Amino acid sequence: MRDKLLFGRCIDTGSPIHRLDPRAKITGMILYLIAIIAVGSWPMLLVTVVFSIVYMLATRIPLKYFVKAAKPLWVLMVFIFVVQSLTVESGEVVLQIGGWALYAGGLKSGFIAAARMALLVSFTAILTFTTTPGLLNQGLDGVLKPLQKIGIKTQRLTLMMSIALRFIPTILDETHKILKAQAARGADIKELPWKEKGKLLLSLLVPVTVSAFRRAEELVLSMESRGYIVGAPRSEYHLLTWQTKDTWFVLSYVLLVAVVLTYRFI
Amino acid sequence: MSVHFEQVSFAYDDRSLWRHGALADVSLSITPGSFVGIAGITGSGKSTLLQHLNGILKPTAGRVKVLDFTIGAGDKGPLRELRRRVGLVFQFPEQQLFEDTVEKDLCFGPLNFGVPLEEAKDRASRALEMLGLDDSFLPRNPFHLSGGQMRKVAIASILTMEPDIIALDEPTATLDPQSRAELLQLLSRLQREEGKTVIVVTHRIEEMLPYAESWIVMKDGTPIFQGTPAELVREERHLSEAGLALPECIRLWNQLAIKLGLEQEEPCLSAEAIAERVAALYEHEVHPPTWGGGAGDAG
Numbered sequence: 001m002r003d004k005l006l007f008g009r010c011i012d013t014g015s016p017i018h019r020l021d022p023r024a025k026i027t028g029m030i031l032y033l034i035a036i037i038a039v040g041s042w043p044m045l046l047v048t049v050v051f052s053i054v055y056m057l058a059t060r061i062p063l064k065y066f067v068k069a070a071k072p073l074w075v076l077m078v079f080i081f082v083v084q085s086l087t088v089e090s091g092e093v094v095l096q097i098g099g100w101a102l103y104a105g106g107l108k109s110g111f112i113a114a115a116r117m118a119l120l121v122s123f124t125a126i127l128t129f130t131t132t133p134g135l136l137n138q139g140l141d142g143v144l145k146p147l148q149k150i151g152i153k154t155q156r157l158t159l160m161m162s163i164a165l166r167f168i169p170t171i172l173d174e175t176h177k178i179l180k181a182q183a184a185r186g187a188d189i190k191e192l193p194w195k196e197k198g199k200l201l202l203s204l205l206v207p208v209t210v211s212a213f214r215r216a217e218e219l220v221l222s223m224e225s226r227g228y229i230v231g232a233p234r235s236e237y238h239l240l241t242w243q244t245k246d247t248w249f250v251l252s253y254v255l256l257v258a259v260v261l262t263y264r265f266i
Numbered sequence: 267m268s269v270h271f272e273q274v275s276f277a278y279d280d281r282s283l284w285r286h287g288a289l290a291d292v293s294l295s296i297t298p299g300s301f302v303g304i305a306g307i308t309g310s311g312k313s314t315l316l317q318h319l320n321g322i323l324k325p326t327a328g329r330v331k332v333l334d335f336t337i338g339a340g341d342k343g344p345l346r347e348l349r350r351r352v353g354l355v356f357q358f359p360e361q362q363l364f365e366d367t368v369e370k371d372l373c374f375g376p377l378n379f380g381v382p383l384e385e386a387k388d389r390a391s392r393a394l395e396m397l398g399l400d401d402s403f404l405p406r407n408p409f410h411l412s413g414g415q416m417r418k419v420a421i422a423s424i425l426t427m428e429p430d431i432i433a434l435d436e437p438t439a440t441l442d443p444q445s446r447a448e449l450l451q452l453l454s455r456l457q458r459e460e461g462k463t464v465i466v467v468t469h470r471i472e473e474m475l476p477y478a479e480s481w482i483v484m485k486d487g488t489p490i491f492q493g494t495p496a497e498l499v500r501e502e503r504h505l506s507e508a509g510l511a512l513p514e515c516i517r518l519w520n521q522l523a524i525k526l527g528l529e530q531e532e533p534c535l536s537a538e539a540i541a542e543r544v545a546a547l548y549e550h551e552v553h554p555p556t557w558g559g560g561a562g563d564a565g
Binding site for chain 1: 349353354356358360361363364374427
């Protein structure tokens with residue numbers, strides 16, 4: 001189970017991307033998001049794909065891990081493709097059955113929409129694959145800092161983020177342990193028929209939720225007993241340093257956004 | 267042989283970037299109806315080894331033979347019958363309970379293996395009684411019990427399956443001293459009177475010395491010692507090699523054995539037994555003890 005869920009895991013390969021400032025990576029991802037929303041044609045899709053693959057290769061993480069990261073969402077991608085293909089009515093008619101027609105434009109926009117989704121999920125995985133949760137948190141804190149001026153408690157947000165990320169593998173592990181315990185007593189989820197599988201999963205809900213709450217309470221107590229006060233001014237153990245390479249990294253994304261937007265609107 | 271490992275290796279997350287080996291080339295045998303202790307420090311592969319006994323984990327290389335079942339790398343046969351006959355108590359009881367009442371949890375195993383409801387309930391209250399808990403626990407929520415009670419319920423939930431092999435992962439960890447002794451006595455009784463094979467993973471060697479008939483010492487995923495308690499005492503270096511603290515009674519016996527020339531004898535491993543042995547030596551003067559004198563270097 002653990003090798004299937006890759007979200008929120010850092011894979012350390014020591015590549016140049018790993019050593020970038022997390023703030024640069026987060027900014028880059030936001031710019032990428034803008035670019036991907038603006039992509040609407042074949043040439044620009046190609047540009048974005050090439051851009052993405054270059055960065056994925058630069059992380060020195062095997063490409064199959066990026067594919068795996070997008071895999072859990074394949075149903076959604078198929079859904080987007082089908083809905084777009086069936087509703088957009090432009091271009092030539094490719095297929096006609098009775099009063100219903102499939103248009104080339106519909107297929108195109110369906111394909112591009114699904115591809116955008118796949119690219120977005122697998123590409124943003126670069127962020128979590130190459131950044132340890134601690135640094136990610138610090139970077140997020142840095143990026144959100146301007147919001148403090150309008151009275152938003154950003155530290156609270158980042159603390160919640162980091163705890164949520166920290167708990168994903170823990171809760172999965174716990175689920176896995178209960179599944180093992182059930183298997184040891186004759187109810188192996190792999191061997192059961194579908195209906196029984198569902199029942200067994202349902203019976204997991206209570207103990208896993210109970211233990212998640214218990215863990216959360218224990219965490220709060222342990223943090224408070226070590227003097228943690230929400231919202232108190234805190235210093236950082238490692239200070240983030242912005243370097244020239246970080247600027248170049250962000251600029252490459254600015255360029256991508258510029259190219260995509262120019263092509264779209266001019 | 268009720269359990270037989272042939273060059274078994276196991277790695278977690280095999281074929282991924284997170285691969286880490288836990289067992290390396292393990293070969294060992296456990297005779298039916300024996301009481302076996304498996305010792306080793308944290309991370310030495312004890313728990314992984316235990317979870318191979320009922321096919322919860324399958325070897326990435328080599329073969330495991332348990333009773334008349336054989337599990338090799340990549341085998342996928344149905345494991346129900348094996349799991350009915352091998353009861354496995356996991357390390358953390360709170361992660362092993364999942365029903366909303368103790369009774370349901372205790373009946374979960376038997377019902378899965380086709381035992382009628384009435385008999386399952388009967389077994390549930392008998393198993394609780396064996397562990398010193400009464401029927402008032404049956405309707406309670408297992409998550410509201412104390413750590414020690416949870417542990418007992420977890421062990422009882424395995425006993426209700428009436429397995430031939432009972433494997434326990436650090437079962438005494440969260441128990442008070444009295445319950446610990448009672449549990450080990452219960453396991454020893456099940457082994458002697460009902461012929462069950464009992465396998466206990468522990469890092470408290472001392473408390474299991476009176477019961478275990480053979481020992482396996484694990485280090486870095488490989489057994490570095492397999493043998494009888496007497497051999498373990500004689501070859502105490504294996505314990506320190508594995509990073510385990512040497513139990514006081516073993517150290518005491520070995521020092522006495524050197525001074526009094528008892529190396530070939532069956533070791534006495536409790537304070538009472540050692541006292542009696544020494545007293546007997548003085549009374550019969552079979553081997554007149556030579557205190558001090560030339561044997562001072564052994565202290």
